[in-house]
Amino acid sequence: MISIVARNRAKSKYTVTLGSGASSQKGRPSENRSFRIDHDTIDQLNDISEKERVSVNVLANKALRRYVEYDVPGEKFGLVTISKALLKTLFALMTEEQARELGRKSGREAGPGFVTFWYKKFDLENTIKTIGKVTSEYGRNFSFDSSFDGKTHVLVMRHESGKNASAYYAESTRAIFALLGLDCRIEENEDQVTAYVDALPSSSLLPPLKPSTTIPKLPGLTGPQITKQNPTS
Known part of the structure; x- marks a missing residue:
């Protein structure tokens, strides 16, 4: 439910109530909240809604949701936004091997964080x-998908960023799943990367177990040796 009530037109504000009471949207619980929003923002929302x-x-x-799930944490993480055209240009300036190495480095070092x-x-x-x-x-x-x-x-x-972008995404994806001990098979072409990731860890990718430490026994000894001494008189 949304209600828009015109208030205080001198300041070009609307009071907007968002939410649907006790019901939910796509399984998400929701509740009513009221916000004051500028006229031009409401007009643009209405235009987008119709289109x-x-x-x-x-x-x-x-x-x-985007603001709380991405914009705020993204700013803290240091993310920046660039156009697809610029991204494609940056990848085109690399060699394929440079793109692959950058992808491996990104997956290994930045992926888990x-x-x-x-x-x-x-x-x-x-x-x-x-x-x-x-x-x-x-x-x-x-x-x-x-x-x-x-x-x-x-x-x-x-994506639409060329073969070097595919090389980057392929190696980055492979590297990050390798850190989880998961086999990741890759298919790539100029504009698409497809990764096949097994749900169970691969024994060949898991780090080897540390050998158990045993205390060697001396020949002829089956246990601790205790020597009993008679008290001196």
Whole structure:
């Protein structure tokens, strides 16, 4: 439910009530909150609502969710926004091997910190969530689709930044899943990277177990030797 009430036109403000009471939106609990919003913002929301055929309530919730889930933490993390055209140009200035090495370095060194900054724990589920939610939906680096057949996660990243971008995303993705001990097989072309990630750890990628430490026994000894001495008289 959304209600817009014109108030204090001298200051060009609206009072907007967002929420749906005790009901929920897409399974999310919600409640009513009132905000004062400028006339021009409301006009733009109404225009977008008509063009996209969604309610102003949905648009406002989406904008607020992006602010709390991405804009605020992204600023703290140091993220910046650049255009796709500039990103494509930057990748084009690299060699393919430079792009791959940058991807490996990014996945190994920045990947775990990036995941835990948003979702507190570095694991398979949160890594996929970070790629889909933070990097794709909010960061808009690429479009993202995923599926799972009970054994293998299939992650599809479609971008428009050229083959060196594919090289970067391929190596970055491979590196970050390797840190989780997961086998990640990659297919790539000029505008798309597809990763196949097994749900179970690969023994070949897990760090070797430390050998157990045993205390060697001296020949002929089966246990601690105690020598009994008679007291001197």
